[in-house]
Amino acid sequence: MKCEDESPKPHFVLVPFMAQGHTIPMIDMAHLLAKQGAMVTFITTPANTTRIESTIDKARELNLPIHFVPLKLDCAKVGLPEGCENVDKVIGKEQVKSLTDAYSMLHKPLVSYLQAQSNLPSSIISDLCQPWTGDVARELGIPRFMFNGFCAFSSLCRYIIHQEKVFKNVADDNELIILPGFPHCIEISKARSPGNFNSPGFEQFSEKILEEERRADGVVTNSFYELEPLYHEAYQKKIGKKVWSLGPMFLHNTEMSAIAIRGDKATVDQKHCLQWLESMKPGSVLYVSFGSMARTVFSQLKEIALGLEASKRPFLWVIKSDDKVSDTEKLLSEGFEERIRDRGFIIRGWSQQAMILSHPSLGGFMTHCGWNSTIEAVSNGVPMITWPHCAEQFLNEKLIVDILRIGVPVGVQNITSRTMEAHEISIVKRDHIEKAVLKLMGEDKDAKERRMRATELKQKARQAIDGGSSYSNIQQLIEYVTTRK
Structure with missing residues (x-):
């Protein structure tokens, strides 16, 4: 008879959607499960x-039981160039569709690989955008948990929108509709709601x-109960199954988060960036970054630059390497970088965001409201200027500004998709940007209360993973899977 210590470990199979914002939290999840004794x-x-x-x-260095398995993607079969395996490498809806078709073709290779393992899988946790994994789980006779990269607030909104088809007979994409079945009155429009590939x-x-x-056996999110208890309970009740909130997952995994996925090699001297931050006063710096997928046209880059300059506040601005190099250098060569040299720091390319947001000199974050960036800001007690672009980001803005009351909207009303042409994009003007910066980084009563609420949420985030709700949820998830096995 095997003793208890010799019994196979619970074996979780993680299948992310191949986009940076989707993959990063699942890397953190893998680390989290492995540190709790599971095989991943x-x-x-x-x-x-x-x-x-x-x-x-x-x-490998930490000796964690995580096995990274690269399954070959047949790009040619769906008409994509070889190596075009991540969403940030495709432009246009047709290519995105081809890529999702290619992912679904991993069904047979994945089943073959898993069936050949000595420790058979106990469950699959896969991104909601990898629905083919449900068939894999049923073929293997194991539960499948859907990973939803949204918070509970936005998840509940999205679920009601799509499961109940609330926009089916709405002709005007900008018409505000009261969301039925929500815990309180909330108005949203089709144009500023998550599209769900519609x-x-x-x-x-x-x-x-x-x-x-x-059909999923449960939902896993990168949020924490104390951040949004009303919406967590309402979402769980609405879908009729357990919601396992495990976040903020990056806080569990400081070793991994310190080397978070870069997409490309770092193009900035992180040591130089840290030295600059060290030279600034505590709480004085505004961090400006719009995530991995956003594309900023030259006219908008210029308005941001002039708005930041007019605010006369210290700032650290990330201009991604995949924005047009000629546009970026043109902007900086017009004297802007020289004029703000004493109080501004420009990063061209990748930045170590977790390190920046946790630095004592940070006092605010101008963000696209992607959930990874949002929860990193919340977990570090940093209030935000909200600049949503697409997907569920307008919903996250509502949570940040109206519910948590730790944000100031820059005033953007229309989506900005990475596939849009420059003439289709509504430009936020420099005076709106300057006004938002001064409001967030000011010293009036509202600004101080905003910072106080942000600090309280930081404490709650730490408590959630330090023996609180998220810590309990990861223990219960592993126990549930072990029992099912």
């Missing part, structure tokens, strides 16, 4: 493996997502 198989592809080499090396050509894929959401 992390599914990726060859091109995406090269992006996380440092993460893989760190897991463009022409995505009908089957979208329906599969909704079907697998209904």
Whole structure:
């Protein structure tokens, strides 16, 4: 008879959606599960493996039972160039559709790989945008948990929107609609709601997502109960299944977060950045970054630059390496960088965001309201200027500004998609940017109360992972899977 210590470890299979904002929290999840004694198989592809080499090396160095498995993606079969394996490498809806088709073709290779393992999988946790994994779980006879990269507030909104088709007969995309079944009155428009792949050509894929959401054994989120208890309870009740909130997951995993996925090699001297931060007064610096997927056109770059300059506040601005280099250098060569040299720091390319947001000199964050960035700011007690671009980001803005009351809106009303042409984008003017910066970084009563609330949420985030709700949830999730096995 085997003693208890010899019994196989619970074995979680993690399947992220291959986009930076989706993959990063699942890397953190893998680390979290492994540190709690579970075995983890992390599914990726060859091109995406090269992006996380440092993460893989760190897991090996820490002797964690995480196995990174690169399954070959047949790009040619769906008409994509070889190596085009991440969403940030495709432009246009047709290419996105081709990429999702390629992901679904991993079904057979994944089943074959898992069936050949000595420790058979206990469960699959997969991104909601990888619905084909539901069929894999049923074929293997194991539970499938859907990873939802949204918070509970936005998850509940999205669920009601799509499962109940609230915009089906709404002709005007900007018409405000009261969301039925929400815990309180909330008005949203179709144009500023998560699309769930509802463009022409995505009908089957979208329906599969909704079907697998209904069939999932539970939902895993990168939020924490104390941040949004009303919406956590309402979401759980609405979907009729357990919601396992495990966040803020990056706080569990400081070793991994320190080398978070870069997409490309770092293009900035992080030591120089840290030295600059050290030279600034506590709470004085505004951090400006719009995530990995946003594209900023030259006219908007210029308005941001002039708005930041007019505010006369210290700032650290990340201008991504995949924004047009000629536009960036043109902007900086017009004298802007020289004029703000004493109080501004420009990063061209990748930044170590977790390090920046946790620095004592940080006092605010101008953000696109992606959930990873939002929860990192919340966990570090940093209030925000909200500048949503697309997806669920306008919903996150409502949570930040109206519910948590730790944000100031810059005033953007229209989506900004990475596939849009420059003439289609509504430009936020410099005076609106300057006004938002002064309001967030000011010393009036509202600004001080905003910072106080942000500090309280930071404390709650730490408590959630330090023996609180998130710590309990990870223990209960592992126990649930072990019992099912």
